[in-house]
Amino acid sequence: MLPVTGEEDDQMHELEAIDKELAELQLRKAELELEEQGERSKLGNNRDHEADLTWFESEAPRGGIYMLPHVNIDEPPEPQIPPQPLIAxxxxxxxxxxxxxxxxxxxxxxxxxxxxxxxxxxxxxxxxxxxxxxxxxxxxxxxxxxxxxxxxxxxxxxxxxxxxxx
Structure with a gap:
């Protein structure tokens, strides 16, 4: 086994911190899913509540990184429309x-x-x-x-x- 240098030791600590944060987030996600199922059964079909949860899931930071919505690249860009009349x-x-x-x-x-x-x-x-x-x-x-x-x-x-x- 090779000795661990200072830089490799820092990387190992960082990886351990990331793994710990990932485990906490997975646990929090499971708790939220259970709460969501319980609240849905209490509230019935409340669409406003579902919209709030969708916003929370798409906009919440994940380990300091914000997740952006999916963009479909296959569609051609919309044509550029001039905001004011053009002069020849x-x-x-x-x-x-x-x-x-x-x-x-x-x-x-x-x-x-x-x-x-x-x-x-x-x-x-x-x-x-x-x-x-x-x-x-x-x-x-x-x-x-x-x-x-x-x-x-x-x-x-x-x-x-x-x-x-x-």
Whole structure:
């Protein structure tokens, strides 16, 4: 016989504690079944009482572990239904919109980013050609009406749509 080390000794104590708890739970289960049979005979067909016992048996902790209800994996998942009306990708404007991402096919509220568009560059060139003084040709870069709004998916970060105001 091999000598027992400290770690193996701890494991043995843990196993003994688990066996003891299991025996106590089996004894308690037998007591509950006897009580249940006795109460059923006294109460007759009381459906509320049966529902209470079913809840107790399914939700009670078992040695510190809660038992979850059975889930049937064979059934296909229910289709995802959007909670609010969808906006077509072509109709997305300056503000974030609720739409379906074409890449990940999830229903999302888009993230928007403003970026300088072609119109700002055209206006800058025109302003400088007609005598833009003291940096007035830079004004179009600070105007929101000359910017494009890029919509991105918050989950997969793919580009969904670019909204141009002109």
């Amino acid at each position: 990708m072509e109709d997305l404007a300056e503000t974030p919109g609720y739409t379906q991402c074409p890449t990940c096919e999830e229903y999302v509220v888009t993230n928007t980013r403003k970026k300088v568009g072609e119109l700002a560059w055209i206006l800058c060139c025109l302003c400088s050609m007609f005598g833009g003084v003291a940096g007035c040709c830079l004004i179009p870069f600070y105007m929101d009406s000359t910017k494009n709004f890029h919509h991105h998916c918050p989950r997969c970060q793919s580009h969904i749509h670019t909204y141009r105001q002109w």
